[in-house]
Amino acid sequence: MKSNNGLLSKYSDQLWYFILVPLFFLVFVIIYTPFHIDESVLGDYPSLIKTQSGRYQFNIVMIMCILFLVLTLSRTLLYILRKPLGKDRGNYYIWIAGEFLTMSLFTALYVSLITKGALTFFNALLYTFIYLLTVLIYPYAIITLSQILKSSRSSKVAVVDESTSRVRFYDDKHTLKFVIASAAILYIEAQENYVRIYYLDADQVKSYQLRATMKKLEENLSSNDLLRCHRSFFVNPKHIHALRKDKDNYIYAEIDDPSHTAIPISKKYYEEVSERL
Numbered sequence: 001m002k003s004n005n006g007l008l009s010k011y012s013d014q015l016w017y018f019i020l021v022p023l024f025f026l027v028f029v030i031i032y033t034p035f036h037i038d039e040s041v042l043g044d045y046p047s048l049i050k051t052q053s054g055r056y057q058f059n060i061v062m063i064m065c066i067l068f069l070v071l072t073l074s075r076t077l078l079y080i081l082r083k084p085l086g087k088d089r090g091n092y093y094i095w096i097a098g099e100f101l102t103m104s105l106f107t108a109l110y111v112s113l114i115t116k117g118a119l120t121f122f123n124a125l126l127y128t129f130i131y132l133l134t135v136l137i138y139p140y141a142i143i144t145l146s147q148i149l150k151s152s153r154s155s156k157v158a159v160v161d162e163s164t165s166r167v168r169f170y171d172d173k174h175t176l177k178f179v180i181a182s183a184a185i186l187y188i189e190a191q192e193n194y195v196r197i198y199y200l201d202a203d204q205v206k207s208y209q210l211r212a213t214m215k216k217l218e219e220n221l222s223s224n225d226l227l228r229c230h231r232s233f234f235v236n237p238k239h240i241h242a243l244r245k246d247k248d249n250y251i252y253a254e255i256d257d258p259s260h261t262a263i264p265i266s267k268k269y270y271e272e273v274s275e276r277l
Helices: 011-032 034-040 055-080 089-114 121-154 214-221 267-275
Strands: 158-161 166-170 176-181 185-191 194-201 204-210 227-230 233-235 240-245 251-255 262-265
Touching: 011 055, 011 121, 055 089, 089 121, 176 194, 176 204, 185 214, 214 233, 227 262, 227 267, 233 262, 240 267, 251 267, 262 267
Parallel strands: none
Antiparallel strands: 158 166, 166 176, 185 194, 185 233, 194 204, 227 233, 240 251, 251 262
């Protein structure tokens, strides 16, 4: 089962879809007018293809706006529902198919309205679905493949070996630097361009500094036993002794190491951490 975490882990990655896809449509259709769309689809309706007055270009811009609005809402909702959708990449591709259908429905409605019903909604739907699929498959494929490759490269930063319950840490040059049993990890702290891994070794707390960013670690460890609890910390919930609030209502997780180290818990992550205890 392919994971879609790498495709949905950051909202910023979704910007490529609802910005680049509509722009690609606008440029491609104006320059190439695929399949002579202005003549073959709307050829019986001269008022819609008055290219000299810019009417055709205006309608294309309106369709681009429809694509932008649909994709903005769809990608925002997809990011919100990324956890309920699970890790099956097949769900992600089904969602994309739904996006194509939704864009086609609203575009067909627009075409039907500007033709004042001369081109029926269902006839317009057939045309719009074919043309949108033909044109937009290119930016969709490019963006999705680039994100898959990016996710594949970043997965080398920290890979969990499920057969031995060990975590392999790679530096920013993808060189294996540190291997440790996942159960031994207490927490991980970000320190500028480095992360420091705190772990137990014969009941002694030790640490290892790795040149890597927390941003890269997050994509690979969030689905494993380690939890993001703060912008600068991952914590192993199995080693949390207690959660407490101080007099200023800041939340901390006490680790069951000899020093009872206190790790800050952001309000953003508090609910998820408390549910895992």
